[in-house]
Amino acid sequence: VALSIIFALFSSLILALTLIPVLSSFILSKRPDKESALIKLLTKWYRPALLFALSHIKGTVMAVLLLFAGSLYLASKTGKTFMPTMDEGSIIIGVEMLPSISLKESLALNLKLQKKLLASVPEIKDIIARTGSDELGLDPMSLNDTDTFLVLNEKETWREPSKVFVIEEIRKVLDEFVGIEFGFTQPIEMRVSEMLTGVRGDLAIDIFGSDNEQLELIAVQIKNILQNITGSSDVYKKANEGVEYFELKFDKKAMAYHGISQKELNTFLKVMVTGMQAGIIQEGMRRIDLMVKGDETLQNSLDKVQNLYYPLENGKAVPLSNFVKFISNAGPVQIEHEHGYRKTIVQTNVEGRDLVSFVEEAKNIIEKEVKLPAGYYLTFGGEFENQQRAAARLAIIVPLALFLVFILLFVSFGSLTQATMVLINVPLALIGGFIGLYVSGEYMSVPASVGFIALLGIAVLNGVVLVNYFNYLIINGSTLRDAVIEGSIKRLRPVLMTATIAAFGLLPLLFATGPGSEIQRPLAIVVINGLISSTLLTLIILPILYLKFSKSSGDREMTK
Template sequence: MGDRASSQEEIAQQIREKLKTLPGIELAISQPIAARVDKMVSSVRSRVAVKIFGEDLAELQKLGSQIRQVLSKMKGSNDLRIEQASGQNYLNIKIDRDAIARYGINVADVNEVIETAIGGKQASTIYEGERRFPLVLRYPSSYRNNVDAIENIILHSPDGAQVLMRDLAEITVIEGPAQISRESGRRRLVVGVNAEGRDLGGFVKEAQELIAKNVELPQGYTLQWGGQLENMQRAMARLMIIIPLTVLAIFFLLFMLFKSIRLAGLIILVLPFASIGGVFGLFITGEYLSVPAAVGFINLWGIAVLNGVVLISFIKQLREGWLPHGGCIASWLRTSL
């Protein structure tokens, strides 16, 4: 493209600027592994997915457009996408029962002709040695995709009269759903969005408030949030259980090591003070408290506890005779610990 960028976000923004002039496209900039994980989790290649459940496809598309409009006005929203659910052309053939009755033709006869011309029907079997292949008859693609050709299909009535298909049925091309997605037995439409420049939890919380305020869900329609949010909520819920249990386990091991609740509590009190540096580091780098950051804090606490154990062990050794008994430092250590 000729432009230079110093970060991944700048590269993504330059790609959007170059491609925004193309009509009818929806961008979703991601990475291969991240896109595959998002696809497996929420069936959409986006960090945040709003799943709309309901029965009427037209109503789902209407709600999806409203939610997309709300999300587009939010700070940090990029790569908005709505799951493509319409735009497929269908050949609709409505048989006129009064007309076929006048010619003495059955509905089954008309359906058989349509099936043979468009879908194909086995007429015979071809044998080549021990192998056999079905011989299927149907119109060439140039005729199957031509409404006029289908309207000019000739049917024979029982009395020998030749009747055109157009005289027996109304043939039209209508627009219908390109796909119908389902989850847990319910129809579903997904709106995907990438949140950039802000934390994912804060973005989703603001989006939920705006959608609840500006989008009215009819009875029987529900929303479900997915994407990377599901992984974050699942991981945070586990961390909320694992971290307290880990701290208690460390406290118990420290008590067993030093045989003192006071010394074990003194080392545990290092954890909040050690977290100050981590919070300051997140602030300096512009990062947010995410699952990787939480794992980093756990590693930081482990180092802090290890340093505390080393320091307390060394002080205990000093109290046991490494310094003269009359020294002021030794006296202070004996009285304070």
């Protein structure tokens, strides 16, 4: 976006300096320019307002300061998030079952769930599901994890034209299934979140420590807290306990008596239970792995494994139970590590409120109610991590942009005072932007921040138009007051045209309804409302500032 704007402005500058003067010499009439009826009407309203403001400078400035303070108050009440949620037109349900479930059982339960969804929610057209990992291992998932992709019918056929309604109907169906955890996301949203933060939720709380049981207790506490906070949705804690493991204890004396090594026993068990590749069969272009393995039922029956016989070199076979004892243990599915600590994750989506206020409330409650043992700590990530990263970056970029604009203004006018006057337009633009966001119900997000940055240039441009013309009139002999009044009225049309054209250009973004419109709308709201406040207040405040602070001949001499 930034590069597109830079190249567009650069091309516009070249055309303005080369082509436009040539075309103007042919197209423009030699007759005096006549003002339209609309401009005459606006001038008729503007002149008395300007004269009143110049006669009541303190009151006017105080009113604008109060307006700015009010907009800052509204800004403090405006929620903050990373990106507005975009309606991609489809839904993904992340379903997690018990960790001990087999692939066969997982597929059967998923099929039952999908049939129920198709029968109960007519808005769903098709369902595509994926369980476990792919063959390449690029998208690692457990056998108990399923991504269910829902393709929706056209919105005109829905019972209610609301995706929230559809999700609630789906949620009712899923609540009927015991022993599953689920969460909602969208294809692009899911991929972007996974690439940037490694998780899918709006908020992911990473819990670090040394003991799995302690981590599990803390995770359950935090999950219960999040479920009771207004706005939480699809609170999810990975089910990491309950998998049955069998510990093998080898009788080394018995093994030595029969001349069997532990490696040989391990290989035997692996071949019988999971199989081992013995070679490759080539059939044309196809390569087929040749596997050697025991009976298929061995994977589902410990008794059958224990009753196996181990073949000896002398041709005899002895029961496996002579050498191995199987001890049942329950344990975690996996143990995640990061920064040298074990970790577990609790994540949630946020609905109906902004992300930052939700996280702040969650932090306060967790600090009060969860006592972390020594050596344990929390981090807050997910979409919230992206928001914090973007806010930190903008905290550097915006002041830098303002500083560069100020340098350009100082070089252009040769006056510190006049450069500061023009830069005063920035707070005037912020007034409209803040009010627009609050009234529209949008949050302060990355698109809204981009809109505020775009406002810097447009708002400053109006100030340059006015100050430059004031200087021109003074150089040509006008008094300071006459230059301010006449210049403001003469430049009314250019100032209004600059702001109006920019605002009209953003109207399609404001009223767009297609995919991606949710991201475009905050930018358009900020720029359009900022232009309204900046234009109206600049035409009043800038003449006052010029009249008050340009009385010294020093500024006029520098301008000359």
